[in-house]
Amino acid sequence: MLVNKTPLTYRSFKQLVLNETEGIDYRVRTRAGFSGIAIMAIHGGGIEPGTTEIAEAVAGQSHTFYTFSGLKDKGNASLHITSSRFDEPTGLEIAKTAWITVSFHGCSHRGLSVFLGRKNSTLKSIICKSLEKAGFKIAESAKFPGTNPLNICNRCRCGTGVQLEISAGLRSIMFNQLNCSRQRKPTGIFTRFVDAFQSAIDDFNA
Numbered sequence: 001m002l003v004n005k006t007p008l009t010y011r012s013f014k015q016l017v018l019n020e021t022e023g024i025d026y027r028v029r030t031r032a033g034f035s036g037i038a039i040m041a042i043h044g045g046g047i048e049p050g051t052t053e054i055a056e057a058v059a060g061q062s063h064t065f066y067t068f069s070g071l072k073d074k075g076n077a078s079l080h081i082t083s084s085r086f087d088e089p090t091g092l093e094i095a096k097t098a099w100i101t102v103s104f105h106g107c108s109h110r111g112l113s114v115f116l117g118r119k120n121s122t123l124k125s126i127i128c129k130s131l132e133k134a135g136f137k138i139a140e141s142a143k144f145p146g147t148n149p150l151n152i153c154n155r156c157r158c159g160t161g162v163q164l165e166i167s168a169g170l171r172s173i174m175f176n177q178l179n180c181s182r183q184r185k186p187t188g189i190f191t192r193f194v195d196a197f198q199s200a201i202d203d204f205n206a
Contacts, residue, residue, distance in 0.1 A: 009078040013088040016079065026070055026079055028090055031056075033064040037201060038098035041105075042086050042152055045069025046076030048106030049178050050171040053186065055104045057194040063201070066094045083163065084150040095152050101161040102201075103153040105144075109167035113139045117146020118153075119160035127162060127200045134196035136170075 010016040020026055027045065029052075039059035044052030044067040052067040059065035068088055070076030081087075083103065095101050100120065107115060114131060116138055118124035128138050146153055146163030153161030168178075174190035177183040 010081050011085055013081060013086070016081065020079065023071075025072055026068065028088060029065075029067050029069065030090060030094065031059065031065040033059060033062050035062045035064075035201075035205065036099035037062075037205075038064040038066060038094050038101045038156065040065075040091065040095065040101060040103045040152060041067040041069075042083065042088075042091060042103065043068070043070075043080055043105055045071055046074075046181065047079050049181070050175055050184070051104045051106050051166070053184070054166065054171075054174070054190070054194065057186075057190070058102075058104070058197050058201075060198065064094055064098060066091050083146075083152050084148045086152045091152065092155065095155040096157070098156045099158055101153045101156040103146075103151075103161065103163045105163065105165045106171055107144065107165040107167055109165075110169045111137070111167055112170045112173070113137045113167045114170065115139050115141045115144045115165040115167070117144045117163040117165070119147050119149075120158070120162055123162050123200075123204050126204050127164075127197065130196045130200035130203070131193070134192050136193060136196070141165075 039055045041051040041055035047070040052069050056065050070079045144165045153163045172178045175184045
């Protein structure tokens with residue numbers, strides 16, 4: 001069963017910055033790559049735990065990395081800005097500059113699934129095959145279509161990206177302590193997922 005996310009608090013980053021403090025409540029981190037692909041986690045840190053670590057590992061040194069991370073001791077869900085409304089300036093610029101954007105998210109589903117949404121059918125197909133070959137369950141849901149043109153994953157230059165919603169169940173076995181950032185360490189399942197995803201991107205770029 002899929003559970004709805006926490007009710008929307010902020011409808012834009014412009015609203016968020018009126019009440020939240022950078023470096024205390026949230027942080028933006030980036031790293032430039034050279035591939036033309038941007039790997040993003042706009043609900044990182046304590047908002048959707050584990051997504052920052054996954055995105056950063058997938059990006060490696062080749063792809064541009066971006067994360068907007070919640071830093072609060074509790075209540076990070078209040079920092080959640082939906083993908084189609086996300087307007088943090090650095091993130092928007094990275095998405096618009098990239099040829100293709102891949103956006104990692106986390107959903108509350110308790111199973112071990114990756115819900116794949118997209119406008120880019122070619123990249124989606126390659127990702128599906130690579131992750132399934134590595135033993136991961138791929139699913140689709142009407143809750144996570146990833147097709148809205150305003151979705152951050154589709155704000156790239158080609159206009160078609162990919163969005164992944166990784167279930168809480170799967171993320172919980174990718175780390176030894178999913179909900180404690182200070183003790184969160186990746187497991188072998190995390191490594192297997194990252195390797196399979198990087199292989200998919202390499203195949204796409206070949």
